[in-house]
Amino acid sequence: MKHWLQVVVAVPAHSAIAGPLTYKSATALPPGTLVRVPFGRREVLGVVWDALPGSGDVAEDTLRDIAGALDGLAPLSATWRQLVTFTAHYYQRSLGEVALAALPPQLRELSSEQLARRLKRATPDTSHAENTTDLVALSAQQTCALAEFDLESSGQQRPALLFGATGSGKTEVYLRAAASVLAQDPEAQVLVLVPEINLTPQLQARFEARFAHLGKERVVPLHSGLTPAQRLKSWLAAHSGQARLVLGTRMAVFASLPRLRLLVVDEEHDPSYKQQEGARYSARDLAIYRAKLESDKAGQPHGICRVMLGSATPSLESWQATLTGKYQRLTLSERIGDDSALPTVRRVDMNHQPKRCVIAPPLLAAITERVARGEQSLIFLNRRGYAPVLACHECDWKSDCPHCSAYRVFHKSDRTLRCHHCGFTERVPRACPGCGNIDIAPLGRGTERLEEHLAELLAGVTRPCGGAVRISRIDADSTRLKGSLEAQLASVHAGEVDVLVGTQMIAKGHDFRHITLVAAINPDGALFSSDFRAPERLFSLLMQAGGRAGRDARHSQASEMWVQTFHPEHPLFEALKRHDYPDFADQQLAEREMAGLSPFGFSALMRAEAKTQEVAQSFLNAAAQAAQAHALPGHTHVTPYPAVPMTIQRVANVERAQMLVESPSRKALQAFLAAWQPLLFETRRQPEFKTLVRWAIDVDPMVI
Ligand code: ADP
Ligand code: ZN
Ligand code: ZN
Numbered sequence: 001m002k003h004w005l006q007v008v009v010a011v012p013a014h015s016a017i018a019g020p021l022t023y024k025s026a027t028a029l030p031p032g033t034l035v036r037v038p039f040g041r042r043e044v045l046g047v048v049w050d051a052l053p054g055s056g057d058v059a060e061d062t063l064r065d066i067a068g069a070l071d072g073l074a075p076l077s078a079t080w081r082q083l084v085t086f087t088a089h090y091y092q093r094s095l096g097e098v099a100l101a102a103l104p105p106q107l108r109e110l111s112s113e114q115l116a117r118r119l120k121r122a123t124p125d126t127s128h129a130e131n132t133t134d135l136v137a138l139s140a141q142q143t144c145a146l147a148e149f150d151l152e153s154s155g156q157q158r159p160a161l162l163f164g165a166t167g168s169g170k171t172e173v174y175l176r177a178a179a180s181v182l183a184q185d186p187e188a189q190v191l192v193l194v195p196e197i198n199l200t201p202q203l204q205a206r207f208e209a210r211f212a213h214l215g216k217e218r219v220v221p222l223h224s225g226l227t228p229a230q231r232l233k234s235w236l237a238a239h240s241g242q243a244r245l246v247l248g249t250r251m252a253v254f255a256s257l258p259r260l261r262l263l264v265v266d267e268e269h270d271p272s273y274k275q276q277e278g279a280r281y282s283a284r285d286l287a288i289y290r291a292k293l294e295s296d297k298a299g300q301p302h303g304i305c306r307v308m309l310g311s312a313t314p315s316l317e318s319w320q321a322t323l324t325g326k327y328q329r330l331t332l333s334e335r336i337g338d339d340s341a342l343p344t345v346r347r348v349d350m351n352h353q354p355k356r357c358v359i360a361p362p363l364l365a366a367i368t369e370r371v372a373r374g375e376q377s378l379i380f381l382n383r384r385g386y387a388p389v390l391a392c393h394e395c396d397w398k399s400d401c402p403h404c405s406a407y408r409v410f411h412k413s414d415r416t417l418r419c420h421h422c423g424f425t426e427r428v429p430r431a432c433p434g435c436g437n438i439d440i441a442p443l444g445r446g447t448e449r450l451e452e453h454l455a456e457l458l459a460g461v462t463r464p465c466g467g468a469v470r471i472s473r474i475d476a477d478s479t480r481l482k483g484s485l486e487a488q489l490a491s492v493h494a495g496e497v498d499v500l501v502g503t504q505m506i507a508k509g510h511d512f513r514h515i516t517l518v519a520a521i522n523p524d525g526a527l528f529s530s531d532f533r534a535p536e537r538l539f540s541l542l543m544q545a546g547g548r549a550g551r552d553a554r555h556s557q558a559s560e561m562w563v564q565t566f567h568p569e570h571p572l573f574e575a576l577k578r579h580d581y582p583d584f585a586d587q588q589l590a591e592r593e594m595a596g597l598s599p600f601g602f603s604a605l606m607r608a609e610a611k612t613q614e615v616a617q618s619f620l621n622a623a624a625q626a627a628q629a630h631a632l633p634g635h636t637h638v639t640p641y642p643a644v645p646m647t648i649q650r651v652a653n654v655e656r657a658q659m660l661v662e663s664p665s666r667k668a669l670q671a672f673l674a675a676w677q678p679l680l681f682e683t684r685r686q687p688e689f690k691t692l693v694r695w696a697i698d699v700d701p702m703v704i
Helices: 078-090 095-101 112-118 140-153 170-184 201-210 228-240 250-254 283-297 316-323 361-373 447-457 484-493 524-528 534-548 571-577 581-595 613-629 666-684
Strands: 003-009 021-025 034-039 042-052 160-164 189-193 219-222 245-248 260-266 306-311 328-332 344-349 376-380 389-391 409-411 416-418 425-427 441-443 471-474 499-502 515-520 560-565 602-610 644-651 654-663 692-699
Touching: 003 034, 003 095, 021 034, 042 095, 078 095, 078 250, 078 283, 078 666, 112 228, 140 160, 140 170, 140 306, 140 328, 160 170, 160 316, 170 189, 170 201, 170 260, 170 306, 170 328, 189 250, 189 283, 201 219, 201 245, 219 228, 245 250, 250 283, 260 283, 283 306, 316 581, 344 361, 344 571, 361 376, 361 515, 361 560, 376 534, 389 409, 447 471, 447 499, 471 484, 515 534, 524 534, 534 560, 534 571, 534 581, 560 571, 571 581, 602 613, 602 666, 613 644, 613 654, 613 666, 613 692, 654 666, 666 692
Parallel strands: 160 306, 160 328, 189 245, 189 260, 219 245, 260 306, 344 560, 376 499, 376 515, 471 499, 515 560
Antiparallel strands: 003 021, 003 042, 034 042, 389 441, 409 416, 416 425, 602 654, 602 692, 644 654
8 A cells, every 4th residue: 555745855945846745655654754755866855744645636656655764763743843834934945945954964864774773772761860969059039030930830831031141140040940840850851042052161061060960961962063973963862852951052943852841042132043044043033932832732741841031131022022021021130149240331432532542541551450460351342354454545445355345354364365255365465456555554453453452552561470461362263273262262261361352252151250351442333333233232242241251259349341432422331331231122122113123013134146236136126016016915014125235235246135024013024925935936037037146035134
């Protein structure tokens, strides 16, 4: 007897195949089974989505047989498939693309036999091992937050937002919440999402140590920094139920976890939760959706699945949800430790400083003082390289990238001009390519130049032991080699660095205990950006950077956060000075409500790339006209704006345009986008758009 199966496979993003394909099988296979199927002339991995009663519209003899099933593996759960289906629909991608991208790549290469060899037989952990490590006594606020969280586990099960400054003990709350879930049910699983695991080795160590009593390999990492073999191993451990806690980055939201009971999203505001290619999903939003799915399915005593978001500066979407009561808010308003106050914020009015000075004299004096006392300073500038542009003042030549509408950045250490958009790199010319002038000069300043400048300014300053000041720089350039970030961080922790210069990389996650001064050199750009989320990102970055200072109680009385600005009276800085996130959120939410922006309105960006800007734009405009002509569902509530060039209009010789689509209703926008997709494919096939390179939709875009 024959069985008919619907199987999803990874198809090229914009092929006409969006849904599952039908195959024959000699045996009945339940939905969720991983199979190998012939696809064109290749054999590919697929997931059985549904069993069919018959071959449907397709003539039976044209159907192909599956090549085999990975039958050593339990099928992927219905919840997992629902999550994938939702993601594909919501973010307007094909099912197969999302499903296969959510599986570890190595799974595609293994035969059933190879897989069987790798599959350690999962032995469900029935031992009720107790945690024997000494636990700290929780603070009153931590106890209260956990109690409130538990209270809802039997009730309406809203997502919870744990709001607390860096060092207020959020991680301890996650650990306790996880421990409680794992202790209640010997098979329960917990998923903890973090923005960038490489930046937070301490966090991983803390989770591993806390749950070491569960036994070997019960806590597994899942992120793109793992080797393919490690990633498969973690994935299999999660899928088999052997792993009790998965600690991962955004991709881990798709981990197969048969008994997921708690999802934690640390630093939930972090932009890296939004995937920036393919299906542009938000792992934070999917975590909330997934918790709901897992709860609906369950129904047994330990059945529900909770989600706990945490942040010192929540996304305005999550904050607003706590204001309306959609989310539960849990607050930790005090830092742990007797004197660990937040740093004093000092604004330097750059209008009253010597012209063109990079480090204002009072800031320089403060840094000098720190060096002399043997304390560390962290100087923060969000631009890497030596100078953003090299220029000739004789003929106005500038270091444009020939392939992009951007300047190539001058990197002095290896004397190159590098394009940060397409990667095009050349040695710095000896003389101006325009006029032969040998006096070409850097304009502006990146971290490399700041490091050099600080070395000059601090040349005469000595440490308490009499030695010279030690300056170090951490950014994407200084940490290119594997292991170099870890080595650099270790030397900061070991006290071998007095002044640390870096990009936002150093503002995140690290627990630098000896830093007593943090300074933002030039944060003004974000105040007047066309991207409405820029102030939110700046505020959270500065709060986070400030949180680096004064974590060590010995120093915290004296720890300071300096901000150099031409707009010291700006409300953002006023709120920062008071460490008042709720006030900042109020300001922003009021502005956004008036403008109908997220979370009060919803948007999507249609992007197109072509050889010419004209084709890219006219494709988008034509697609919008087609939408109008067809009176798509939801169209009365959806506004597509005219196509415009993207901020960096040309990258690697490709012209880029975008079209903003807005709606006050998420539902209307979703209906509109779903109906628009086929029209976009149709428009794409018109001869005048033959030179279009690609198009894509970004739903709930993070950067506009
Ligand atoms: P956050 O995640 O909010 O930055 P952590 O949970 O990392 O805060 O706590 C900051 C520091 O305080 C850590 O070193 C942690 O071990 C310690 N800590 C947390 N809770 C307590 C507590 N109840 N008693 C003593 N120390 C604590
Ligand atoms: Zn010149
Ligand atoms: Zn370029």
